[in-house]
Amino acid sequence: MSQNILKRIANGDQAAVQDCLKTYGGLVWSLARRMLRNSDDAEDAVQEIFVDVWKNAGRFDESQSSETTYIAMIARRRLIDRIRFTQRRISADSIEDMLAEPARTGDADMQTLVEGREAFRALKGLRPEQQQVLQLSIVQGLSHQEISDATGMPLGTVKTHARRGLMQAREIMGVGNSSKEVSI
Amino acid sequence: MSSKLDERGLELLCDHTLFGVSDEELRELESLAPDALSGNDAVAFEFTAAQLSMINTDNAELPQHLFDKIVANSKQHVGVETNVFTAPRRDVIAEKQNSGAIWGWLGWAVAGAASIALAVNIFSPQSGTEVANLPKDPPVVEQKLTPLQLRQRLIDTEQAALRADWSKGTFKDSEGISGDVVWSDAKQTGYMRISGLPVNDKAKNQYQLWIFEDSKLEKFPKDGGVFDVDENGEVIIPIDAKIAVNNPKAFAITVEKPGGVVVSERGQIAGLAPVKPSQS
Numbered sequence: 303m304s305q306n307i308l309k310r311i312a313n314g315d316q317a318a319v320q321d322c323l324k325t326y327g328g329l330v331w332s333l334a335r336r337m338l339r340n341s342d343d344a345e346d347a348v349q350e351i352f353v354d355v356w357k358n359a360g361r362f363d364e365s366q367s368s369e370t371t372y373i374a375m376i377a378r379r380r381l382i383d384r385i386r387f388t389q390r391r392i393s394a395d396s397i398e399d400m401l402a403e404p405a406r407t408g409d410a411d412m413q414t415l416v417e418g419r420e421a422f423r424a425l426k427g428l429r430p431e432q433q434q435v436l437q438l439s440i441v442q443g444l445s446h447q448e449i450s451d452a453t454g455m456p457l458g459t460v461k462t463h464a465r466r467g468l469m470q471a472r473e474i475m476g477v478g479n480s481s482k483e484v485s486i
Numbered sequence: 487m488s489s490k491l492d493e494r495g496l497e498l499l500c501d502h503t504l505f506g507v508s509d510e511e512l513r514e515l516e517s518l519a520p521d522a523l524s525g526n527d528a529v530a531f532e533f534t535a536a537q538l539s540m541i542n543t544d545n546a547e548l549p550q551h552l553f554d555k556i557v558a559n560s561k562q563h564v565g566v567e568t569n570v571f572t573a574p575r576r577d578v579i580a581e582k583q584n585s586g587a588i589w590g591w592l593g594w595a596v597a598g599a600a601s602i603a604l605a606v607n608i609f610s611p612q613s614g615t616e617v618a619n620l621p622k623d624p625p626v627v628e629q630k631l632t633p634l635q636l637r638q639r640l641i642d643t644e645q646a647a648l649r650a651d652w653s654k655g656t657f658k659d660s661e662g663i664s665g666d667v668v669w670s671d672a673k674q675t676g677y678m679r680i681s682g683l684p685v686n687d688k689a690k691n692q693y694q695l696w697i698f699e700d701s702k703l704e705k706f707p708k709d710g711g712v713f714d715v716d717e718n719g720e721v722i723i724p725i726d727a728k729i730a731v732n733n734p735k736a737f738a739i740t741v742e743k744p745g746g747v748v749v750s751e752r753g754q755i756a757g758l759a760p761v762k763p764s765q766s
Contacts, residue, residue: 311564319560327548327556333539335546345552346651349664352556353681353720356563367533375536382506383641418540425538439504440538446505465500472534 308369312360322355329370330377337381337443351380370417378440385443424474432467435460491519491527498522503531506642559662562682562718633722637668637677644670648761650737652680655755657741659684663757667737669725676725683715683739683756693756694746697727698736710737712746736760 307325310318330351334344354376362372425433438444438452446460453460491499495518501507502523507515515522522528548556631639640647647670654661662682669676678695686692695710711726741754 314564316561316564319557319564323548323553323556327553328546329540329543331548331552332543332546336543345549348548348552349556349559353559353563353664356560357720359564366529367536370540371533371536374540375532378536378539417537418543421537422541425541436504436538437541440535441541461497461501461505464504465497468500468504468531468534469496471538472530475534475537477530477534477537 308355308359308362308372311356312362319356323352326355326370326373329374333374333377334381336441337385343384347381347384351377354380368417382443420475421471424471427474428467428470429463431455431459432463432470435463436467436471439464491522491525495519495522496527499528499531502528503535509639509643559664559682562662633677633724636724637679637722640668640670640673640675640677644673646670646672647676648734650759650761652678652757652759655738655740655758657754657756660739660756665720667725667759669731669734669737671731671733674727674730676727678723678725678737678739679720680715680723680739680757681720683721685715685717686741688714688744690744691741692744692746693739694742694750695725696738696740696750697725697731697734698738699732699734706749707738709746709748712742734761 307318307322311322327348330348331344334347334351335341338344338347355373358376362369366372367375425436428436434453435449435455438449439446444452446457446464449455449460449464450457455463495515498507498511498515498518499522501511502515519525647668649669650667652663652665652667654663660683663680664682665678665680667676667678683693692712692714694712696707697710698704698707708731709728711728713723715721737759738752739756739758740750740752741756742750
C-alpha cells in the first residue's frame with residue numbers, strides 16, 4: 303500500500319526508499335522540472351527534496367493529508383527556496399497551456415491524478431484573474447512582483463487575487479474544514 | 487488552541503504560503519495571533535497550495551541515475567530524525583524536533599523556503615526548539631536564533647545573497663557531500679548547509695573553509711574559519727570570515743590539522759561550491 307510508505311521509511315525500512323521513489327519520484331521530478339526549467343537544477347533539487355522526505359517521514363500524519371500531498375508540499379517549499387536564488391523569468395508557456403485540462407496520463411500515480419483533478423476543479427471555480435495569479439505563483443513559483451511584471455496587474459491586485467483565490471480554493475477542496483485543532 | 491484569525495490574519499497567512507512574508511509582516515501576524523503559524527489555517531493553506539501544485543504534473547519517470555543516487559544517499563538519512571548538529575566553535579544550537587508537532591516538522595520541512603521555518607520556530611511556543619523563554623511582549627532585543635533560523639532570515643531579507651551548491655572534492659570520505667552556501671556581501675554573513683561530511687576527530691584534524699574571490703581559485707583565498715562535524719546528518723554552520731569578503735566566486739572546504747592553517751596545501755578538499763556566474 304503506497305500510503306504506508308512514509309511510515310516504513312520512518313521505521314528505517316530501506317526497501318521503502320525504492321518504493322517511495324517509484325511511487326512519488328515522478329511527481330517530484332515533474333514538479334522540479336516544471337518550476338526550475340533546468341535539468342541540472344532539477345536533479346539537485348530532487349535530491350534535496352528526498353532528503354527532506356526521509357527526515358520528515360515520521361512526522362507524516364495521515365489524518366492531515368495524503369502522502370502525495372505531503373510530499374508535494376515538501377517539494378514545493380524546497381523548490382520555492384531554489385527559485386528565490388535564481389534570476390528566473392516567466393516561462394514561455396502560455397497561460398492557456400498552463401490552464402489546460404490535465405491530460406489523462408495512463409501511468410500517472412492514481413492518487414496524484416485524483417488530487418490533481420480535484421485541485422483543477424477547484425481552480426476552475428475561481429475567477430480567471432485568480433486562476434492566473436495562483437498558477438503563476440504555485441505552478442511557476444513566481445513572486446508577486448514577477449507576477450505583476452508579467453501580467454501588468456498592480457502589485458496590490460496580485461496579492462488580492464492570490465489571497466482570495468487560495469482561500470476560495472481551500473474552501474472548494476474542503477481542506478482543513480475539520481473543527482479539531484491540529485495536534486501539536 | 488489556536489486563535490481565530492481575522493481577515494487580515496488570513497491574508498498574511500496566504501501571503502506566507504504563496505510568497506513568503508517580511509519580518510515586519512511576520513511580527514504583524516504574530517501580534518494578531520501568536521500561534522497563527524501552528525494553527526489549522528496555516529496547515530490548510532500549505533496543503534491547498536501543495537494540491538494545486540499537482541495540476542498538470544506529468545509524472546515522468548525519475549531518471550535511473552538520479553534514482554540510484556538518491557537511494558545511495560538515503561542510507562545516511564533514513565531513520566535519522568535529528569537534522570541539525572553542533573559545530574562547537576561556532577556555538578551552533580542543536581534543534582530538538584518534537585516528533586508529535588506537525589508544525590515542528592513543517593517548520594523543518596520548509597527550512598529552506600520562504601520564511602516559514604523562521605516564523606514557526608520563533609513564534610510557535612510548542613515547536614520544541616531550544617529558542618527558549620519567549621516573553622509575552624515582543625522583545626526589543628532580538629531573540630537568539632538557531633543557525634538554521636539565521637540562515638533563513640538571511641535568505642528572506644537579502645535579495646542579493648549568493649548561493650552555491652556543494653559538490654565533491656578530492657577527499658574520498660566526503661564524496662556524498664551536498665547542501666549549499668548562502669552568503670551576503672552586504673552583511674558579511676553567510677551559512678553553510680552541509681550533508682555528507684564525515685564526523686572528524688578533533689584531535690587529529692578539523693575542517694576549514696576557504697573563500698575565493700577569483701574564479702581561477704587564487705593561491706591565497708580568504709580564511710572562512712575552522713569547524714567540526716560531530717554527528718552524521720545535516721549541519722548548518724555560520725561562516726566566520728576573518729577579513730572582508732567581496733563578491734566570492736567559490737567556497738572550498740579542506741581537511742586540515744586542528745586549528746587550521748594559514749595557507750592550505752589543498753591536499754584533501756572535502757567540498758567545493760562554485761558560485762554560478764549569473765550570481766557573481
